[in-house]
Amino acid sequence: MKLNRVNLEHVTASSLPNQNNLNAKVGIVHLGFGAFHRAHQALITDVAMKEFGGDWKIVGVNNWRAAGKPESETGVEQEFSSQDNLYTVAVGQDEQVNLEVIGAVEEVLFSNQVEKILGYMTSEAVKIVSLTITEKGYCHLPSTGHLDINHPLIQHDLQHIDQPHSAIGFLVSAIKTRKENGITPFTPLTCDNLPENGHVLKSVVLDFAQQLDPELAVWIKENINFPCSMVDRIVPQTTQGDINKISNQLGVEDGCCVTTEPFLQWVIEDKFNNDRPAWEKTSIANIMLTDDVIPFENMKLRLLNGTHSSIAYLGYLAGYQTVSETMSDPTFSAFIRYLMDKEISPSVDVKGIDLEAYKDQLIARYQNTALQHRTWQIAMDGSQKLPQRFLQTIGYGLTHGINVSGLILAVAAWTKYVSGVDEQGITIDVRDPLKATFSDIWLKHGESTSDIVSAFLSLDSVFSAELASNSTFKAQLIDALNQLIEHGSKQSVQQFIQTV
Ligand code: NAI
Ligand code: CS2
Secondary structure (H helix, E strand, O other): OEOOOHHHHHOOOOEOOOHHHHOOOEEEEEEOOOHHHHHOHHHHHHHHHHHHOOOOEEEEEEOOOOOOOOHHHOOOHHHHHHOOOOEEEEEEEOOEEEEEEEOOEEEEEEOOOHHHHHHHHOOOOOOEEEEOOOHHHHOEOOOOOOEOOOOHHHHHHHHOOOOOOOHHHHHHHHHHHHHHOOOOOOEEEEOOOOOOHHHHHHHHHHHHHHHHOHHHHHHHHHHOOOOOEEEEOOOOOOOHHHHHHHHHHHOOEOOOOEEEOOOOEEEEEOOOOOOOOOHHHOOOOOEEEEOOOHHHHHHHHHHHHHHHHHHHHHHHHOOOOEHHHHHOOHHHHHHHHHHHHHHHHHHOOOOOOOHHHHHHHHHHHHOOOOOOOEHHHHOOOHHHHHHHHHHHHHHHHHHOOOOOHHHHHHHHHHHHHOOOEOOOOOEOOOOOOOHHHHHHHHHHHOOOHHHHHHHHHOOOOOOOHHHHOOHHHHHHHHHHHHHHHHHHHHHHHHHHHHHO
């Protein structure tokens, strides 16, 4: 028996949809309808409709083609329609799991259904187009924040703006049509883990529009706000084991479920072009509107995502499969807390947050055994993640005389991880837009650590010119990589924590 509207009466869950959200009309299109959106913004919007009404149903769009997956291996689009677009969020804390059935979704589309997607995005009813398309979805250069004009998806869309493949192409195509039809712009709302994510989105949209039609670029700059937002909820990729366990507890089968933690946070810049749901007025805590998101972003991207990626690379190389498994090793948990306290906190300046309590909570969140968050998943797309997770903090530390050798060890672990071979000589399934480049570097320079480091530092889409030319950073990175190659991750972390 599958989850659907008829079978809702057979369902065992702590919360179910009501007539407010089941009968609401579409108000949001979300590009990147992945696990995170389903456990965060869609759930919050669901509660806002249940508590206050409003037409905020979501049309989700998955773009697996842009994600590099074969179209045969698409996501959950068909599954959703077979479940009347209902799904379950399993909120777990160690052994305790609460199920929430969500009724906020109108339908889920695949990105080749262009006419249907643009039909929604250009309709007056749609007031928000939000995004969680992963860092690589912006087709930008992480070191500059500008559009990579030579990106194949961008090149395609500049020639076929009515048949876009990229998220940026969809946005500009819809903005252009709404302008021509005199329809109030929607708010493009990015919820990706990028520093100043709204400014990055604005930058790549303007760069694209400038190539397509300079007058349109001027109009967008003068008429459309791109709010920044900081988002936080740990949502691992759903496994078949999750589906079996959740369906069993639910009493009906749900192939679209996601698992997550109790914690969530959303800090949104209050700069909308159109209406929005009353997210911050819901019974859900930790949701706020502000005029300055950046301090909150810095805090989260550096303290959470910076240590998350440290766990991913050093933990994976040490043989740990998940975050909670890595953190069950006292040496690693001491190392992670040291990074937070001594290397990252000095560069975090956010008002109104008890940073010690925030870090205590982070450690507890990482130790939550209900989440089987794989180090391999977090290790993905490091070339897109390193600048905001490690490199900006390292740059701050080098400028302010702070010892950042722990973070530099994590960068070294990343260069080793992307070699594609682990400490036992077993192949690593590296997922990164620059995967081929990394293999070439190791093939060409594998005999010399110094040459490997020089080749990595020459990647200007990852390392800023300032950092790449910093001799202290380069020397420390060479030492750290030598250490990892000679002693392995576990022993390197052990030796590190014994000397600090
Ligand atoms: P996911 O793999 O479940 O979904 C990724 C979504 O992005 C899919 O809809 C896919 O079609 C789309 N996508 C991938 N590459 C794309 C591209 N090049 N162009 C356009 N669309 C593309 O991943 P998940 O867990 O939903 O995370 C997505 C993003 O959400 C992350 O990259 C991050 O920025 C943000 N996020 C994730 C959190 C988590 O714990 N999973 C927490 C906080 C933020
Ligand atoms: C993770 C993030 O996969 C990753 O890169 O570090 O998705 C992390 O789970 C979220 O940012 C937590 O809010």
